[in-house]
Amino acid sequence: MKWKIDREKCIKCGACVGVCPVMSLELKDEGIVNDLKKCIFCGVCEKVCPVGAIKVER
Ligand code: SF4
Ligand code: SF4
Known part of the structure; x- marks a missing residue:
């Protein structure tokens, strides 16, 4: 299982942070x-990201 973020695409909106059921995401200075x-690799963060910056493989 893999979780990947493209920091070039991310606009730091924080949407993924708010929906993660296990609160494993954090918005820091670097992204x-x-x-x-x-992380349980549920893919909710990937679905909610408005710019497609997150990719989850399971
Ligand atoms: S895949 Fe699910 S558990 Fe993992 S960071 Fe995204 S929302 Fe959270
Ligand atoms: S939802 Fe997407 S654009 Fe918004 S902070 Fe998360 S990864 Fe970045």
């Missing part, structure tokens, strides 16, 4: 950071 120890 979105995912705590992969918590």
